[in-house]
Amino acid sequence: MKLALSTLFGFVLTFNVYAETLRLSEPVTQDAQSETFGVKLDNSLPKLSMKNLLTDSSSHLAKPFQVEARIAKVCQKKGCFFIAQQDQHILRVSFRDYSFFIPTDSSGKTVMLAGELVQKEVSPEQAAHFKADLRSETDMVKLGVVYEIVADSVKIPRSE
Numbered sequence: 001m002k003l004a005l006s007t008l009f010g011f012v013l014t015f016n017v018y019a020e021t022l023r024l025s026e027p028v029t030q031d032a033q034s035e036t037f038g039v040k041l042d043n044s045l046p047k048l049s050m051k052n053l054l055t056d057s058s059s060h061l062a063k064p065f066q067v068e069a070r071i072a073k074v075c076q077k078k079g080c081f082f083i084a085q086q087d088q089h090i091l092r093v094s095f096r097d098y099s100f101f102i103p104t105d106s107s108g109k110t111v112m113l114a115g116e117l118v119q120k121e122v123s124p125e126q127a128a129h130f131k132a133d134l135r136s137e138t139d140m141v142k143l144g145v146v147y148e149i150v151a152d153s154v155k156i157p158r159s160e
Contacts, residue, residue: 021105024078028153038100038153041066042114050089053117057147060117067149070110071102071156072140075133079104083140084113084149090140092130093149106156115151122146 027035048065069084069091079101081094093113095101122130122143130141 021103022076022079022101023103024101032158034155034157036153036155037102038095038151041112041153041155045114050084050086050091053091053149054089054147057117057119061119062116064114064116064152066112066114068110068112071106071108073134073136073138074102074104074106075130076104076135077133079106080133081130082106083134083138084111085140091147091149092141093151093154095154096150096152102154102156109157111157112155113149113151114153115149118148118150119145120148 025037027037029036029040042064043066045064045066048060048067050067050069053060053065053067067084067086069086072083072085072090074082080098081092082102084091084093093115096115122141122145124143127141127143131137134141
């Protein structure tokens with residue numbers, strides 16, 4: 001009996017260590033409904049859809065905007081990037097100058113973010129690294145020349 005309880009306790013302890021949420025950045029603003037990471041969200045920026053960003057990418061490069069999207073997956077290592085999804089449209093979101101992180105339990109939440117669209121080359125090694133950090137063999141990470149969002153601000157609801 002003692003062995004069974006010891007084994008069960010060890011399993012639960014191990015599971016909790018791996019299931020722990022990481023919060024490596026404090027929110028810059030917060031209220032009862034949400035937390036904002038990075039800088040305060042600039043509500044004066046134009047609100048765009050991900051469809052618009054992806055169908056007319058060249059006209060949106062390096063221009064600030066806001067977009068609402070669901071966090072499909074978040075980096076489980078540090079919360080240093082996430083995969084944003086709006087319908088079938090998907091973009092990787094990183095954070096300007098690696099200056100902030102989001103909680104690793106943010107997947108599934110619909111967020112408002114402010115940032116800029118950038119074009120970059122993703123190597124097979126980088127794609128493998130991203131998939132490892134997501135702890136997923138997802139097809140949401142693309143190779144080659146891709147568009148991504150570099151966010152300055154991410155507003156995350158407290159519950160959803």
